[in-house]
Amino acid sequence: MADLDLEVRDGVDRETIETVHAMSGTYKYGWATEIEMDYAPKGVSEDIVRLISSKNEEPEWMLEWRLTAYRRWVQMEEPHWAMLNYPKIDYQDQYYYAKPKSMAVKPKSLDDVDPKILATYKKLGIPLKEQLILAGVEGAETMGERKVAVDAVFDSVSVGTTFKAELAKAGVIFCSISEAIKEHPELVKKYIGSVVPQSDNFFATLNSAVFSDGSFVYIPPGTRCPMELSTYFRINAENTGQFERTLIIADKGSYVSYLEGCTAPKRDTNQLHAAVVELVILEDAEVKYSTVQNWYPGDENGLGGIYNFVTKRADCRGDRAKVMWTQVETGSAITWKYPSCILRGDDSQGEFYSIAIANNAQQADTGTKMVHLGKRTKSRIVSKGISAGRAQNTYRGLVSMHPKATDSRNYTQCDSLLIGDKCGAHTVPYIEVKNNSSRVEHEATTSKVDEDQLFYCRSRGMDEEEAVALVVNGFCKEVLQALPMEFAMEAQSLVAISLEGSVG
Amino acid sequence: MAVLQSKHDALQARIAALSFAPQGWLGAARSDALARLTAMGLPGKRDEYWRYTDPTGLNAVEAAPVTLFDPGDEPAPFSGVDRLKIVFVDGVFDASQSDALALEGVQIERTCDAAEADIHWASALYGVLEARGQSPVQRPFAALNSAFADDGLLIRVTQTPSKPISLIYHHKSMTSDVILHHCIKVESGAEVTILENGAAAARFNHVMEIEVADDARFHHIRAQGRAHTRQAVTHLFARIGRNAAFKSFTLTANGRLTRNDAVLELLGADSVAHVAGAALGDGDFHHDDTVFITHAAERCESRQVFKKVLKNGAVGVFQGKILVKQGAQKTDGYQISQALMLDGDSQFLAKPELEIYADDVKCSHGSTSGAIDETALFYLRSRGVPLRQAQSLLVLAFLAEAISEIEDEVISDDIRQRLQSWLARHEH
Numbered sequence: 001m002a003d004l005d006l007e008v009r010d011g012v013d014r015e016t017i018e019t020v021h022a023m024s025g026t027y028k029y030g031w032a033t034e035i036e037m038d039y040a041p042k043g044v045s046e047d048i049v050r051l052i053s054s055k056n057e058e059p060e061w062m063l064e065w066r067l068t069a070y071r072r073w074v075q076m077e078e079p080h081w082a083m084l085n086y087p088k089i090d091y092q093d094q095y096y097y098a099k100p101k102s103m104a105v106k107p108k109s110l111d112d113v114d115p116k117i118l119a120t121y122k123k124l125g126i127p128l129k130e131q132l133i134l135a136g137v138e139g140a141e142t143m144g145e146r147k148v149a150v151d152a153v154f155d156s157v158s159v160g161t162t163f164k165a166e167l168a169k170a171g172v173i174f175c176s177i178s179e180a181i182k183e184h185p186e187l188v189k190k191y192i193g194s195v196v197p198q199s200d201n202f203f204a205t206l207n208s209a210v211f212s213d214g215s216f217v218y219i220p221p222g223t224r225c226p227m228e229l230s231t232y233f234r235i236n237a238e239n240t241g242q243f244e245r246t247l248i249i250a251d252k253g254s255y256v257s258y259l260e261g262c263t264a265p266k267r268d269t270n271q272l273h274a275a276v277v278e279l280v281i282l283e284d285a286e287v288k289y290s291t292v293q294n295w296y297p298g299d300e301n302g303l304g305g306i307y308n309f310v311t312k313r314a315d316c317r318g319d320r321a322k323v324m325w326t327q328v329e330t331g332s333a334i335t336w337k338y339p340s341c342i343l344r345g346d347d348s349q350g351e352f353y354s355i356a357i358a359n360n361a362q363q364a365d366t367g368t369k370m371v372h373l374g375k376r377t378k379s380r381i382v383s384k385g386i387s388a389g390r391a392q393n394t395y396r397g398l399v400s401m402h403p404k405a406t407d408s409r410n411y412t413q414c415d416s417l418l419i420g421d422k423c424g425a426h427t428v429p430y431i432e433v434k435n436n437s438s439r440v441e442h443e444a445t446t447s448k449v450d451e452d453q454l455f456y457c458r459s460r461g462m463d464e465e466e467a468v469a470l471v472v473n474g475f476c477k478e479v480l481q482a483l484p485m486e487f488a489m490e491a492q493s494l495v496a497i498s499l500e501g502s503v504g
Numbered sequence: 505m506a507v508l509q510s511k512h513d514a515l516q517a518r519i520a521a522l523s524f525a526p527q528g529w530l531g532a533a534r535s536d537a538l539a540r541l542t543a544m545g546l547p548g549k550r551d552e553y554w555r556y557t558d559p560t561g562l563n564a565v566e567a568a569p570v571t572l573f574d575p576g577d578e579p580a581p582f583s584g585v586d587r588l589k590i591v592f593v594d595g596v597f598d599a600s601q602s603d604a605l606a607l608e609g610v611q612i613e614r615t616c617d618a619a620e621a622d623i624h625w626a627s628a629l630y631g632v633l634e635a636r637g638q639s640p641v642q643r644p645f646a647a648l649n650s651a652f653a654d655d656g657l658l659i660r661v662t663q664t665p666s667k668p669i670s671l672i673y674h675h676k677s678m679t680s681d682v683i684l685h686h687c688i689k690v691e692s693g694a695e696v697t698i699l700e701n702g703a704a705a706a707r708f709n710h711v712m713e714i715e716v717a718d719d720a721r722f723h724h725i726r727a728q729g730r731a732h733t734r735q736a737v738t739h740l741f742a743r744i745g746r747n748a749a750f751k752s753f754t755l756t757a758n759g760r761l762t763r764n765d766a767v768l769e770l771l772g773a774d775s776v777a778h779v780a781g782a783a784l785g786d787g788d789f790h791h792d793d794t795v796f797i798t799h800a801a802e803r804c805e806s807r808q809v810f811k812k813v814l815k816n817g818a819v820g821v822f823q824g825k826i827l828v829k830q831g832a833q834k835t836d837g838y839q840i841s842q843a844l845m846l847d848g849d850s851q852f853l854a855k856p857e858l859e860i861y862a863d864d865v866k867c868s869h870g871s872t873s874g875a876i877d878e879t880a881l882f883y884l885r886s887r888g889v890p891l892r893q894a895q896s897l898l899v900l901a902f903l904a905e906a907i908s909e910i911e912d913e914v915i916s917d918d919i920r921q922r923l924q925s926w927l928a929r930h931e932h
Contacts, residue, residue, distance in 0.1 A: 081552070083859075406848070418863035421830065431854040431871055436845030439874040446860050446867040 040097035046070060049209050052097050056178040056212070059185060069198040069208030076202045082365035083394045083426055086270075086307065086334050094241040094272055096210045150230045151176060151215045163227060170226050172256075173218040177245055180216035187218055191249055195278035195315040195342070203274040203309040203336070207243045211276065214244035219254035219285070228484060230259040233275075241272035248278070250285035252318065257288040257484055270298075270333060274309045283318025283345065288326070290483055295331035300389075302361025305333025312339035316348035319374070324351040326482045329366055338396065340369035343377035343405070350379040353482040358391030358423070367397035367414075367429075372405035372438070382478050383414040387423035394426040401438045408438040416446040417475055511545030515644075517565050518546060522652040522683075530619040533631040537650035540635060544644045553641050556821040556853040557792040561735050561761055562645060567681035567707030573731035578925060580672075581701040581727040585914055587670040594675065595654050595682030595705055601674075609663030609694065615656040615685065626658040629687045633713040633741035637767035641796060646739040646765070649711040653685030660689045661696040661720075668723075668915075673702030675731065680705040686712045688722070692745075695721040697912065703729025710738040718745040718772055724752040725915050727922065728762060732788070735761040740779075746772025746801070753910050755919050756783040756791055757926045763792045770797070770804040770832075780809040780909035782923065785818030785850075786930045792821035793841075799832040799865075808839040811906045813899055814850035815930070824869070825857040832862050839869035844876065844902050896927045 040051050049070045053063040078089070150163075151174065167174050173184060181188050198208040215231045233244060250256055273295065279287050289312075298305025308331075314323040325339040335358075341350030352368040370379035379399065387393040395414045416425035427444045453474075519541075526534050547559045561568060590612070591601035597614055605612040618624050631650040637643060659669065671686075682705035690696055694717075704710070716722045728736065736759060744750050756762050768777045783791040797806045812820035822841035843852035852873040860867060876898050884894035903923060910916040 403848070416858075416860070418860065418865075421833075421863045423863070424859070424861045426860065427856075427858040427869070429854075429856060429871075431852070431856075431873070433843070433845070433852045433873045435848045436850060436873075436875045437848060440872060442854075442856070442869075442871040444856070444858060444869050446858055446865060448863050448865075 038099045039095050042095055043092035044070075044094075044096050044206075044210060048096050052210055052212055055097065055099070056181070058178075058181055061189065062181055065193070065198065066209050069205050070210075072199045073202070073205040073209055076199075076205060078202050082336055082396070083392060083428075084334055084336060084363050084365050086363070089270075089272065089307065091206075096241055096243070097212055099212075150232060166226065171220040171223055172225050173216065174229055175216055177211075177214040177216045177247060180247070184216070184218070187249065188216070188247065191278070191280050192245075192247055193278075195280060195313050196276050196311050201311060204276050204311040207245060207274045207276045207311070210241075211243045211245040214246045214275070216246075217248040217256065217258065219250045219256045221252040221254060223251075223254045225254070225256040228257045228259060230261070232261050241274065243273075244275050246275070246277040247280075248287060248289075249280045250282060250287050250321075252282045253284040255286045258290070259484060260289070260291045261294070270305055270307050272307050272309070273332075275311070277310070277312040277339075279314035279323060281314060281316045281318065281321040281323055281348075284320045285318065286322040286324075287314065288324045288484070289314070289339075290326040292328045293331050293335070297331045297360070297362050298333040300360045302333065305362075306331065307334045308332035308337065309334075310337040312337065313342065314340065314350065315342045316345050316350065316374075319345040319347055321345050321348045323349070324353070324482065325368065326353045326479065327355070327366075328479070328483070329354065329356040329364060332364075333362060335362075335364040335366050337366045338368055340371065341379060342371050342373065343379065343408075344373045345377075346374040347376045348374055349377065351482075352379075352381045352383070353479040354383045355386070355476050355479045356384070356393055356395075357386045358388070358393040360389040360391060362389075362391045364392070365394040365396055367395045369398040370400070370410060371398070372401045372408045372410070375404070375406050375408070377405055377408045379410045381410070381412040381414070382482075384476050384479055385414070385416040385425055386419065386475075387416065387425045388419040390422045392424045392426070394428060395444075396428045398430040398432070399440055399442070400430075400432040401434055401440060403434045406435050406437045410438075410440045412442040414444040415475065416444075418446065418448060508545065508548075511548060512542075514546045514563055515541065518563060519648070519652065521565065524652060528619045528621065529624055529627040530615065530630065533627065534651050536635065537631045537647050540638060541644055541647035541651055544638075544642045544647060547642070547644050551642075553794060553823060556823070556855075557761070557763055557790065562707070562709075562737050562763070567679055567705070567735070568733070569678045570706040570731060570733040572675065572678060573703055573729065575730065581922060582670055582699050582915065582918055584918060585668060585670070585699070587668045587699060588665075589670050589672060590657065591672045591674060592655065592684065592702075592704070594677045594680040595673075595684055595708075597655055597657075598674075607665045607667070607669065609661060609665045610669070610696070611658075611660040611662070612669070613658045615653070615658055615687075618658050624658075625660060625689060626687045629689060629713050629715055630685070631713075633715070633743055634711060634739070636743075636769070637739070637741045637796075643739060643765060643767070645709055645737045646711050646741070649683050649685050649709050649739070653683045653711070656685040656687070658687050659698075660691070661694045662691045664695045668697035668699050670699040670701075673700070673704035673708070673729070675703040675705055675729065675734070678706060681707045683709045684711070687714075688712065689715045690717060690720040690722050692717040693719045695723075697723040697725070699725050699915070701727040701729070703731040703734050704736070706734060708734065708736040708738070710736065712738075712740050714740065714742040714750070716742060716744045716748045716750050719747050720745065721749040722751070723911065725910055725912075725919070726752070726754045727919070728754060728756045728759060730758050732758050733760050735759070737763045737765075739765040739767065742766075742768045742777070744768065744770050744772065744775050744777055747774045748772060749776045751776075751778045751909065751911065752780070753906070753919075754781045755922060756781065757922070758785065758789060759791065760788055761790045763794065766793075766795045766797075768795075768797045768806070770799050770801055770806065773801045773803050775801070775804045776806070777804070778807040778809075778909050780807070780906045781811070782903045782906045782919075783810075783812045783820060784923065784926050784930070785812070785814050785820065787816040787818060789814070789818035790821070791819070792823070794821075794823040796825045797827065797837070799826070799828045799835045799837065801832055803834040804832070805836040806838070807909070808841070809906045809909055810841045811903050812843045812852065813846065813903070814843055814852065815846035817849040817851075819851045819853070822854040822856065822871070824855075825859060826867055826869070828860045828862050828865050828867065830861040833864040835862065835865040835867065837865070837867035840905070841869075841871045842902070843873040844899060845873060846876065892931050896924065899927055900924065
């Protein structure tokens with residue numbers, strides 16, 4: 001814990017530093033499950049793509065789609081514009097497919113799933129059994145029983161989806177994407193790649209070729225999804241890349257709130273994660289997508305950890321469509337992630353709330369893109385970056401107002417907090433305004449804990465520690481408040497800067 | 505990294521027509537600059553810092569011909585200021601129109617005359633600050649300037665002079681392609697004001713390298729020429745010592761293409777660097793401010809204030825960066841870029857960046873764009889102010905923060921006057 005000897009500046013509470021430090025030092029989810037796996041041979045090639053496709057019993061058109069992506073990927077170069085520094089990734093030294101042996105025959109119900117896998121999820125605190133209600137939610141007694149349907153993805157495959165029957169009653173389809181390709185090919189064919197095309201970028205193209213599983217959601221017109229949907233991703237096998245693909249379609253006038261969580265065991269080698277999430281939002285529909293990303297971040301010296309290269313994009317296709325991305329990024333050795341909103345429909349809205357914490361040797365380059373195409377579209381970006389140890393944390397974002405996006409509005413706020421003098425906090429916003437009836441406002445600050453706010457709190461009779469707790473809590477509050485209740489609890493403990501629990 | 509063949513070919517074509525004169529100490533500096541340039545090649549649209557500005561016109565072998573600008577009966581900028589006038593006509597020093605190069609406390613020489621000397625103070629400056637400014641962002645036009653500059657001045661300020669030094673760039677030839685390179689050294693305790701104005705050339709490549717010693721102060725006020733079709737690429741490179749000040753303000757009205765780079769390094773503690781700009785464009789106007797300020801010492805303050813008024817498809821670009829190095833504690837960095845778009849065809853493209861490696865700092869940036877505030881306009885009209893006057897008032901109020909960066913009141917009044925007459929000429 002030599003790092004704790006770093007000079008503590010006035011106003012930064014020691015406990016804050018310790019809790020931030022403790023987070024990656026004591027990664028809670030670092031254990032691995034001993035389980036027999038079926039691997040495809042290491043490396044990626046057309047044969048591997050064919051193998052993954054045949055393992056998933058996919059129709060011909062899906063295989064062709066993958067192969068097109070693969071052929072494109074071979075010609076692409078890995079992008080290096082992000083402020084990230086990592087050794088060259090050997091794409092041929094990874095497993096692209098790993099499946100628990102017990103899943104060779106797809107289980108009919110959760111009762112058939114290998115108890116070891118279920119135990120893994122139980123240990124992670126993910127209740128797969130239908131009767132389980134999410135624990136630990138404050139005020140649950142007044143809310144009645146809240147239910148969350150979960151799709152759990154273990155390495156390359158989806159192991160089970162809960163509450164299927166109840167969701168089906170409402171007309172909601174929630175299943176693994178491999179299942180959807182078989183059961184609902186017309187929907188998948190229509191929408192897959194329509195938001196993130198096969199050749200979108202290096203990592204998304206790789207994903208298009210080798211994605212093994214993921215979640216699929218369809219909410220029919222006018223339907224409010226009766227419960228929150230959730231995916232839990234777990235990388236377990238060593239040297240395995242996880243490539244999941246999520247496709248959510250919110251038909252006219254529908255609503256869904258979707259949660260995503262991720263963990264991985266502690267390993268000394270870096271593991272690759274390249275996911276794609278596509279959201280299609282039609283007229284008057286609304287999607288809330290919340291992520292708590294807690295992949296293994298590597299140890300204090302930067303050994304091991306997940307390389308997280310994720311492409312997430314929402315397409316507000318219809319008028320008055322709404323999307324809200326909320327993310328709490330605490331894990332991964334490398335984070336490369338820019339959840340974006342294409343505001344195509346008139347009066348559509350996009351929101352992005354983010355907390356990114358980088359500690360020790362972690363590097364995060366994350367942000368969002370708001371592309372305003374429709375008239376009177378609105379977007380809001382609130383990004384909070386906290387850097388500690390030797391970490392580098394970058395906000396990178398784009399706000400683009402096209403000539404036809406008249407009377408549109410954007411507000412961006414990115415704040416960075418530095419704890420310690422060896423870390424870095426960077427802001428790289430791109431602002432492109434091509435009409436004059438739109439208003440774009442961008443603000444960014446970088447600071448340590450604000451002295452004026454501290455002084456004010458002190459003058460009101462708080463002691464130093466309480467004051468710091470309040471100010472630091474306040475720093476992340478706007479984002480924490482945007483999270484659904486279930487995740488807010490987890491996020492708060494992850495952010496671990498709440499000292500007196502005064503985050504509201 | 506190997507330069508793309510196309511960039512290399514473009515560079516060879518570009519410099520083929522230029523005369524390379526490696527003489528004396530200057531020769532060594534020019535050769536170094538040429539080597540840097542050859543390694544870089546010319547910029548392309550895919551380069552990160554040229555994504556918003558198309559360098560084609562600057563890369564072209566020959567300057568596109570322009571129509572000469574007639575200011576009519578409008579007095580030239582700074583005409584009301586008592587100053588030492590130094591005139592360049594199409595990039596060549598003109599002794600007949602200039603005052604004698606004598607001012608107490610200041611040595612002024614033409615670079616071509618000084619190149620004869622065996623040892624010269626400027627050898628520690630010429631191309632040196634430019635070379636430092638090539639990392640992390642490449643600035644090929646500055647290297648091209650160091651290698652091929654046609655003329656320029658070496659100004660050494662040992663004591664505070666009695667009046668500002670005014671560099672005036674007349675423009676007579678429709679096809680002039682001018683490269684000017686100045687070096688300025690402000691010695692410890694001295695203070696100097698440099699004024700620059702004039703359209704200069706059809707295509708103007710300008711570099712000024714400035715060393716501001718400990719306890720010295722440097723002021724720079726520039727009014728770039730109003731010619732509509734001219735193109736310009738300018739660079740300010742400054743190295744700022746302890747307890748020193750660097751302040752630069754640029755007014756740009758019109759111009760088909762203007763790219764103003766400022767690369768400032770705060771190397772001593774307790775210093776100040778301010779760069780400000782007001783740009784007004786109507787129609788075929790592309791204006792790009794690219795600013796890179798490095799805080800390498802404690803307790804320094806930097807400000808970037810850039811305002812742009814755009815109409816009829818004019819394009820305003822701002823790329824600004826504050827880099828705070830490890831150990832540059834108590835830094836106060838501020839950056840604001842704003843565009844007022846008077847109609848729907850104009851564009852504002854901005855990339856305000858922060859890169860911070862020290863924790864006890866206060867850095868912020870803001871960027872906004874939008875139309876004239878209708879409520880404010882309505883208020884003024886309800887008070888009996890005619891529409892056009894009300895609009896002009898609001899535009900001037902918008903630009904006020906940038907103009908207030910000029911310390912000298914006579915000069916700031918001159919600039920304000922110029923803005924008003926521009927607005928009067930370009931009323932809706």
